[in-house]
Amino acid sequence: xxxxxxxxxxxxxxxxxxxxxxxxxxxxxxxxxxxxxxxxxxxxxxxxxxxxxxxxxxxxxxxxxxxxxxxxxxxxxxxxxxxxxxxxxxxxxxxxxxxxxxxxxxxxxxxxxxxxxxxxxxxxxxxxxxxxxxxxxxxxxxxxxxxxxxxxxxxxxxxxxxxxxxxxxxxxxxxxxxxxxxxxxxxxxxxxxxxxxxxxxxxxxxxxxxxxxxxxxxxxxxxxxxxxxxxxxxxxxxxxxxxxxxxxxxxxxxxxxxxxxxxxxxxxxx
Ligand SMILES: O=C(O)CNC(=O)[C@H](CS)NC(=O)CCC(=O)C(=O)O
Numbered sequence: 001x002x003x004x005x006x007x008x009x010x011x012x013x014x015x016x017x018x019x020x021x022x023x024x025x026x027x028x029x030x031x032x033x034x035x036x037x038x039x040x041x042x043x044x045x046x047x048x049x050x051x052x053x054x055x056x057x058x059x060x061x062x063x064x065x066x067x068x069x070x071x072x073x074x075x076x077x078x079x080x081x082x083x084x085x086x087x088x089x090x091x092x093x094x095x096x097x098x099x100x101x102x103x104x105x106x107x108x109x110x111x112x113x114x115x116x117x118x119x120x121x122x123x124x125x126x127x128x129x130x131x132x133x134x135x136x137x138x139x140x141x142x143x144x145x146x147x148x149x150x151x152x153x154x155x156x157x158x159x160x161x162x163x164x165x166x167x168x169x170x171x172x173x174x175x176x177x178x179x180x181x182x183x184x185x186x187x188x189x190x191x192x193x194x195x196x197x198x199x200x201x202x203x204x205x206x207x208x209x210x211x212x213x214x215x216x217x218x219x220x221x222x223x224x225x226x227x228x229x230x231x232x233x234x235x236x237x238x239x240x241x242x243x244x245x246x247x248x249x250x251x252x253x254x255x256x257x258x259x260x261x262x263x264x265x266x267x268x269x270x
Contacts, residue, residue, distance in 0.1 A: 001146075001147070001148065001149065001150040001175065001252040002148055002149075002252070003249055003250065003251045003252065003253070004037045004038065004148070004149065004249070004250055005034065005035045005036045005037060005038075005247055005248070005249055005250070006036060006037070006038040006039070006040070006176070006206075006208055006228060006247070006248060006249075006250050007031035007034070007036035007038070007039045007040070007245045007246065007247040008040050008208050008209055008210040008211070008226040008227065008228055008237070008239065008245065008246040008247075009024065009027045009028065009031065009039065009040060009041050009042065009045075009210050009226065009245055010027075010042065010210065010211050010212070010213050010224060010225075010226035010239040010240075010242075010243055010244050010245065010246070011023055011024060011027070011041070011042055011045055011212060011213070011243050012212065012213055012214040012215070012216060012222075012243050013042070013044055013045055013046065013047060013048040013182075013212060013216055014048060014049070014216055014217055015047065015048065015049030015050070015053055015217050016047075017046055017047055017057065017060065017061055017064055020045065020046050020047060020048075021046060021064065021065075021068050023243065024041055024045055024046070024068070024072075025068075025072065027243065027244065027245055028041075028072050028076065028078075028080070029076070030245055031245045031247060032076045032078060034245075034247055035247075036078065036245075036247055037078055037079065037149070038078065038079050038080075038081075038149055038152075038176075038208075038250070039072075039076075039078050039079070039080050039081070040080070040081040040083060040178055040180055040208050040209075040210040041069075041080070041081065041082055041083040041180065041210055042083040042084075042180045042181060042182060042210040042211050042212045042226070043083045043084040043097070043156055043157045043180045043181050043182040043210075043212065044083070044084055044085065044086075044097075044182050044212065045065075045082065045083050045084070045085065045180075045210075046061055046064065046065040046068070046082075046085045047061045047085065047086070048182065048212065048216035048217060048220065049216075049217050050217065050218070051129075051132060051133040052133075054086055054095075054133065055086075055093070055094070055095065055133050058086050058087075058088040058095050059088055061085055061086055062085060062086060062087045062088060062095075062098075065082060065085035066082070066085075066100065068082075069082040069100060069102045070102055070106040071106075073102040073103060073104055073105075073106055074104065074105065074106045076104075077104040078104060079101065079102065079103050079104060079109070079146070079149060080101070080102050081099060081100070081101050081102075081152075081154070081178050081180065081208075081210075082099060082100045082101075082102070083099060083156070083178075083180025083181075083210050084097050084098055084099045084114065084156050084157070084180060085098060086098070086133075086134070087113075089135045092135055094133055094134060094135045095133060095134055095135070096113040096114070096134065096135055096137060097113065097114035097117075097130070097134050097137075097156060098111065098112070098113055098114070099111070099112050099114075099154055099155075099156050099178070099180060101144055101152065101154065109144045109146075110142045110143075110144040110152070110154060111142075112137065112139075112141040112142060112154040112155070112156070113135075113136075113137025113138075113139070114134070114136070114137055114156040114157070114158070114159065115136055115137045115138070115139075115140070115141075115159065115165070116136070116158045116159050116161070116162055116165075117130040117131045117134055117136050117158070118130040118157070118158045119131050122184055122186050122187060123186065124184075124186040126184065126186070126219060126220075128184075130158075140165065140168050141153065141154040141155050141159075141165065141168075141169065142154060142172075143169055143172040143173060143174045145173070149176070149250075150175035150176050150206075150250065150252065150255075151172070151173045151174050151175045151176070152174070152175075152176050152177075152178065153166075153169035153170075153172070153174030153176065153177040153178065153205070154169075154178055155169070155177065155178060155179050156179075156180060156181070157179070157180065157181040157182060157183065159179070160179050160181070160195045160196065160199060161191075161195060163198070163199065163202065166199050166202070166203050167203070169203070169205075170203040170204075170205065170265060174203065174205050175205055175206065175252075175255055176205060176206040176207075176208060176250060177199060177200075177203065177205050177206065177207050177208070178208050178209075178210075179196060179199065179207055179208070179209040180209065180210045180211075181209060181210070181211050181212065182211070182212035182216075182222050183211065183212070183222060183223040184220075184221065184222065184223065185221035185222060185223045186221075187223075188222070188223025188224075188225070189223065192223050192225060193225065193227070193235070196209050196227060196229055197229060197233045197235070198233075200229040200230070200231060200232075200233050201231075201232070201233040202264070203231075203265070204231045204255070204258050204259050204262060204264065204265055205231055205255075206228070206229065206230060206231055206250055206255070207227070207228070207229040208228050209226060209227050209228070209229070210226050211223065211224055211225060211226035211227075211239070212224070213225075213226075213239075213241055213242065213243065214241070214242075214243075224239065224240065224241040224242075225238055225239065225240065225241070226238070226239040226244075226245070226246045227239070227246055228246050228247070228248040230248075230254060230258070231254065231255055231258040231259070232254075232258045232261075232262070236248035236249075
């Protein structure tokens with residue numbers, strides 16, 4: 001593994017596929033100009049909208065999103081995580097909430113279907129029933145072993161509340177964990193940063209957390225603050241509340257140092 005720059009992209013995705021891809025492309029290009037070699041996009045980067053509209057356009061969103069990711073990876077010679085997008089599941093009328101990791105040649109390296117679905121009545125009055133349109137994945141997420149970039153672990157958004165999933169990634173050797181999200185503004189203000197720092201600290205791993213921000217549609221407000229966190233839990237970059245990027249250096253020497261200073265992964269009893 002070498003030292004390199006990684007970027008977490010922050011978007012306000014809306015119910016307009018092509019507009020979202022154009023916004024994403026601009027920010028990917030900005031990250032690449034600043035030297036990023038690994039770039040992550042947030043959950044539902046290509047479409048945020050009413051569940052029924054998302055389903056109705058499911059095939060087009062899935063196809064265009066995957067094509068877009070491959071095109072960006074090849075054009076800019078980067079490894080890219082397509083935070084998530086819906087992929088229709090045969091004979092169900094539903095989709096998998098899917099994240100894809102693509103290499104600079106456009107090859108798919110890893111794929112994960114979100115396991116934990118956000119079926120929550122948020123105390124601000126908004127109700128979420130992700131399971132009404134999404135089929136839960138049944139497999140733990142993969143770790144992709146990259147000689148250059150380190151071992152890259154995948155996850156999506158609400159997963160962040162389930163530490164056992166990240167222990168699995170740590171057991172598999174994850175050095176860098178992706179947590180792309182569309183966190184609600186209401187839960188995000190109290191939970192987002194704390195949960196992300198906890199996952200970084202307890203697994204002594206970098207966390208790259210691309211995010212949705214602002215008013216995506218209707219009353220849907222997302223928290224923003226795409227961040228990159230180091231294995232000690234320090235926030236290296238924070239995109240704030242507007243669309244933009246968080247960019248920071250990923251360093252193998254820092255990983256080794258923190259794992260020497262705090263060898264908690266080696267002290268596990270259970
Ligand atoms: O709504 C959409 O259009 C797209 N889907 C999402 O944003 C997903 C599923 S509803 N959001 C989350 O998982 C938020 C989790 C969260 O906010 C928390 O854990 O507090």
